[in-house]
Amino acid sequence: MYAQMVDTGTKRLKTLEEMSPEERDFQEKIDAETKIEAKNWMPDAYRKTLVRQISQHAHSEIVGMLPEGNWVTRAPTLKRKLQLMAKIQDEAGHGLYLYSAMETLGADRDEEIQKLHDGKAKYSSIFNYPTLNWADMGAVGWLVDGAAIVNQVVLQRTSYGPYSRAMVRICKEESFHQRQGYQILLDMMREGTQEQKDMVQDAINRLWWPALMMFGPHDDESPNSQQSMVWKIKRKSNDELRQMFIDQTIPQLEFLGCTVPDPDLKWNEERGHYDFGEINWKEFYDVLKGNGPCNHERISTRRKAIDEGAWVREAAVAYAAKQKQRAAKAA
Amino acid sequence: MTQQEALQEYLLRMADSGMILAQRLSELVGKAPALEEELASSNVALDLIGQARNWYEYAAELIDDGRDADKLVFLRDAHDYRNLLMVEQPNDDYAVTMARQFFFDVWHYFTLKALSNSKDERIATIAAKAVKEATYHLRRSSEWVKRMGDGTEESHRRIQDAFNLLWRFTGELITPDDIDHAMFEAGIGPDPQQLKQDWFGMVREVAAQATLAVGEEDAWMYMGGKTGEHTEHLGHILAVMQFLPRAYPDATTW
Amino acid sequence: MSEWVLYEVFVRSKHGLNHKHVGSVHAADNEMAMENARELYTRRSEGVSIWVVPSATITASASDEKEALFDPSEDKVYRHASFYKLPDEVGHM
Ligand SMILES: [Fe+2]
Ligand SMILES: [Fe+2]
Ligand SMILES: [Fe+2]
Numbered sequence: 001m002y003a004q005m006v007d008t009g010t011k012r013l014k015t016l017e018e019m020s021p022e023e024r025d026f027q028e029k030i031d032a033e034t035k036i037e038a039k040n041w042m043p044d045a046y047r048k049t050l051v052r053q054i055s056q057h058a059h060s061e062i063v064g065m066l067p068e069g070n071w072v073t074r075a076p077t078l079k080r081k082l083q084l085m086a087k088i089q090d091e092a093g094h095g096l097y098l099y100s101a102m103e104t105l106g107a108d109r110d111e112e113i114q115k116l117h118d119g120k121a122k123y124s125s126i127f128n129y130p131t132l133n134w135a136d137m138g139a140v141g142w143l144v145d146g147a148a149i150v151n152q153v154v155l156q157r158t159s160y161g162p163y164s165r166a167m168v169r170i171c172k173e174e175s176f177h178q179r180q181g182y183q184i185l186l187d188m189m190r191e192g193t194q195e196q197k198d199m200v201q202d203a204i205n206r207l208w209w210p211a212l213m214m215f216g217p218h219d220d221e222s223p224n225s226q227q228s229m230v231w232k233i234k235r236k237s238n239d240e241l242r243q244m245f246i247d248q249t250i251p252q253l254e255f256l257g258c259t260v261p262d263p264d265l266k267w268n269e270e271r272g273h274y275d276f277g278e279i280n281w282k283e284f285y286d287v288l289k290g291n292g293p294c295n296h297e298r299i300s301t302r303r304k305a306i307d308e309g310a311w312v313r314e315a316a317v318a319y320a321a322k323q324k325q326r327a328a329k330a331a
Numbered sequence: 332m333t334q335q336e337a338l339q340e341y342l343l344r345m346a347d348s349g350m351i352l353a354q355r356l357s358e359l360v361g362k363a364p365a366l367e368e369e370l371a372s373s374n375v376a377l378d379l380i381g382q383a384r385n386w387y388e389y390a391a392e393l394i395d396d397g398r399d400a401d402k403l404v405f406l407r408d409a410h411d412y413r414n415l416l417m418v419e420q421p422n423d424d425y426a427v428t429m430a431r432q433f434f435f436d437v438w439h440y441f442t443l444k445a446l447s448n449s450k451d452e453r454i455a456t457i458a459a460k461a462v463k464e465a466t467y468h469l470r471r472s473s474e475w476v477k478r479m480g481d482g483t484e485e486s487h488r489r490i491q492d493a494f495n496l497l498w499r500f501t502g503e504l505i506t507p508d509d510i511d512h513a514m515f516e517a518g519i520g521p522d523p524q525q526l527k528q529d530w531f532g533m534v535r536e537v538a539a540q541a542t543l544a545v546g547e548e549d550a551w552m553y554m555g556g557k558t559g560e561h562t563e564h565l566g567h568i569l570a571v572m573q574f575l576p577r578a579y580p581d582a583t584t585w
Numbered sequence: 586m587s588e589w590v591l592y593e594v595f596v597r598s599k600h601g602l603n604h605k606h607v608g609s610v611h612a613a614d615n616e617m618a619m620e621n622a623r624e625l626y627t628r629r630s631e632g633v634s635i636w637v638v639p640s641a642t643i644t645a646s647a648s649d650e651k652e653a654l655f656d657p658s659e660d661k662v663y664r665h666a667s668f669y670k671l672p673d674e675v676g677h678m
Contacts, residue, residue: 062366069360076575076585077401078384081357082377086628088360089373093625096366100609103591109611110588134575134585146678166608173629178678179669184585186671191584248676255675301362309364311489312425313589315482316613322481323614365589367611370624471620478613 002060002124002148004216004288006053006234008227009045030232035161038104046231049224050160051105053233055112058098059123061091063116063298067131068140076134083180084137090177094170101162117303125284128292129210135188135196135203141181143204143211143249149174150245151215159232182252189256201258208260212276213284215242246274337513338451339393340413341520343403344510344557345442346386347414350404351565352435353379354572355422364425371471375432378464385457405576409565416556417500419564423493426479426486430493433472434534438504440465441529445521454519473537480541491543498545502552505530510557592618595636596626604636615639 016024022041029036036042068088075081099109115121126144131137152174156167185203188196216222216238228234236244246265253260264277286292332340356376363369387400398406417435422428443465446458479490507515507523514520531548538545555561575585589611595604607626612618618637627635671678 062361065361065369069362072357072360073354073571074574076405076582078380078387078404080585082380085357085360085373085377085380089370089377089628092366092369092373093628096370096610096625097608099366103609169607175678176669179671182671182675182678183669186675187584193579193581195579196582252675252678255672305362305364309368309425311483311485312364312368312479313613315486316478316617317589318482318486319478320614320617365611367589367617367621367624370628371620374624374628474616474620 002151002214003053003056003122004124004214005122005222006049006056006224006228008049008224008231010224010227013226013230027230030159030230033157033232035164036159037161045227046233047105049228049231050163050233051102051107051112053228054098054102054105054163055107055115056122056124058095058102059113059116059121060127061095061098063123063127063302064144065091066298066301067127067129067294068137070131071134071137074134075137080137080184087141087177087180090173094173097166097169098163101160101166104162113306117299117306119290119299122288124214125287125292126207126210126214127298128287128295129207130293132206133199133203135185135199136207138181138184138188138200139203139207141177141179142185142252143181143207144214145174145177145181146249147211147214147245149178150241150248154235154241157232157235163233185256185258189258200256204253204258205261208262209279209283210287212242212246212279213287215239215245217281217284243273246276250274332509332513334513334517335393337510338517338519339390340510341514342386342390342393342454343413344415346383346390346403347412348418348435348439349379349383349386351412351414351568352418352432353377353383354568355418355420355428355431358422359428375468375471378461378468382457382461382464385461389453389457401576405573409561409569410559412556412561412565412569413559414556414561414565415500415503416553416562417497417504419556419562419568420497420500421564424489426489426493427496429472429475429479430490430497432468433476433537434497434501434504436465436469436472437530437533437537438526440469441526441533442521445526446519449520450518476537476543477541480538480543487542490541494538494543494545498550499553501534501546502550503554503556506552506554508557589613589617590639592622592637592639594618594622594626595638596622597634599630599633604634610637612637 014023016027019027023043026036026040026042026046029040036046065088068084068091072081072084072088075084099112102112103109112121116123126147131140149171152167152171156164156171158164158167185200188200192200219225219237219239222238225234225237229237250260250265250267262277264275266275268275287295290296353376356372356379359372360369363372383404384400387403391399391403394403415435415438417431420427420431440462443458443462446454447462449455449458476490479486481487505523505527507526511520511523515522534545553562576582590613591609592612593609594607596607597604610618610621610625612621615637618639619635622635622637
């Protein structure tokens with residue numbers, strides 16, 4: 001998922017009795033599945049956590065444009081170029097929907113983006129991995145968007161109205177992303193040359209584990225999850241979501257005729273789920289701390305775009321002010 | 332040159348110009364100066380590629396040597412490309428990107444408008460749809476030229492520099508050659524005189540509102556794209572764009 | 586640095602009767618807010634009319650802009666999941 005570790009700032013869950021009347025009212029609304037709207041009273045910690053979560057999610061959409069942008073200039077056919085570009089454009093749109101949901105909480109988009117550029121805000125670890133061959137465009141769409149969808153589908157029912165509505169909109173757009181990715185891989189596996197098939201397997205080998213990391217740490221390593229679940233801004237646990245993703249992805253993998261780099265992966269009849277190996281958590285935390293293969297490039301590219309674009313945005317503001325003045329004079 | 336050969340050439344000019352400009356715009360993905368601009372600039376690129384595909388498909392049918400739109404895009408070398416030199420110029424800063432877009436959009440809009448009345452029905456149909464998109468592109472780039480020109484001191488300086496830098500490539504947009512004349516005489520292409528007049532009219536009008544100076548009509552002009560003599564940039568654009576089909580010549584599907 | 590301001594966006598979809606709030610955009614002025622709203626909220630021809638509202642003022646798209654604003658996105662079939670035909674065996678995606 002795109003928000004892998006969101007700090008809620010709470011150490012212990014409060015009981016209804018411990019809550020102020022407002023807070024109790026708020027929690028009861030949530031328990032009754034009534035959406036919280038921007039103007040409703042909400043605990044400060046809920047607001048802050050949401051800002052953190054939604055901004056992380058938004059940052060991920062925006063930074064997530066870069067690994068795919070890396071290949072958009074090299075898409076091998078007109079059709080693939082159109083699809084990939086439309087897909088990346090959607091991600092920019094998702095970022096904007098999410099920032100816009102975040103702003104209803106009183107946060108400022110530019111400030112949050114500044115935090116990202118200063119290295120003070122998180123985004124999904126997955127986007128710190130490089131895209132090294134064309135099949136990565138397929139694997140990203142299929143696995144990365146696929147993992148994101150698993151998470152986002154449940155977030156459509158999140159307790160905060162604007163976030164939930166943004167998620168509904170995003171989910172509608174996402175299924176094309178995953179399909180275009182899968183189709184890239186499928187076409188190469190079915191009709192491609194051996195070199196192309198190798199490309200596909202190589203992409204899956206590199207992206208499989210990072211995709212599983214998208215769901216965040218194990219539930220018992222995820223101290224903030226409980227509070228988030230009570231607030232219903234998280235609706236299923238990390239491990240549950242990861243299992244769902246694996247269960248639905250492996251049959252698709254087999255249909256491709258590919259494998260994943262996990263010797264422990266096998267169907268468990270008793271559980272009715274796939275068993276799988278342990279994630280390299282050291283790598284996960286390293287990447288999260290900024291030590292992934294592309295952390296530096298991703299952030300510096302974003303920072304450069306926004307910093308060097310400052311004069312463009314300022315020009316628009318200055319022009320608008322002049323136009324306003326002229327209109328006032330003419331009136 | 333037969334009329335059909337002239338028509339093929341003309342179609343490739345339309346197709347290649349849109350394609351190469353879209354390729355330049357695709358370089359900006361994830362790097363636009365504002366998030367909102369990511370969407371706008373990708374939209375223009377998507378429109379241009381969609382249009383180019385229509386032109387290529389028509390051209391491919393006429394050329395009829397087994398090449399389809401993709402082969403025309405990904406397997407021709409620079410000297411076979413027929414795009415305007417303007418569109419292959421690098422993104423540089425956003426003022427250059429926008430000035431390039433604006434000069435192109437004005438040309439594109441009036442060209443498509445004329446082509447939508449072409450005697451060639453296939454062309455008329457493609458152009459009628461494309462002109463709606465181009466209308467929007469032109470409105471957007473005109474607005475940005477005004478914002479930059481009449482914005483801050485810095486933006487004014489940058490867009491004026493961009494106008495000056497790119498002016499030498501504008502001649503090619505509105506200087507007809509034999510093919511342009513042949514297309515006009517056949518009732519297929521726009522009236523070159525009219526196109527030139529419309530282009531200058533619109534460029535001067537927007538520039539005036541943007542408080543920008545435009546170059547002289549008789550300034551020295553750098554031309555050659557329409558006949559396959561390009562600037563150094565095109566080779567590099569193609570090296571990137573055509574990398575996969577060139578590196579994997581045995582691949583028949585992607 | 587003076588940044589762009591927030592506009593609320595309302596879109597009337599093809600089959601809907603009323604303009605519906607869909608979210609917000611940042612823009613320097615009304616025109617840009619309209620452009621940005623169009624790019625962001627009607628990429629799949631979801632709308633036939635947009636309102637953008639800065640603070641208290643409402644600006645509606647003029648009806649003669651309709652063609653240029655909305656027609657073009659109708660042929661971008663690759664934006665819809667149903668464009669990607671996957672074999673039945675792959676299951677739901
Ligand atoms: Fe995404
Ligand atoms: Fe997304
Ligand atoms: Fe996506």
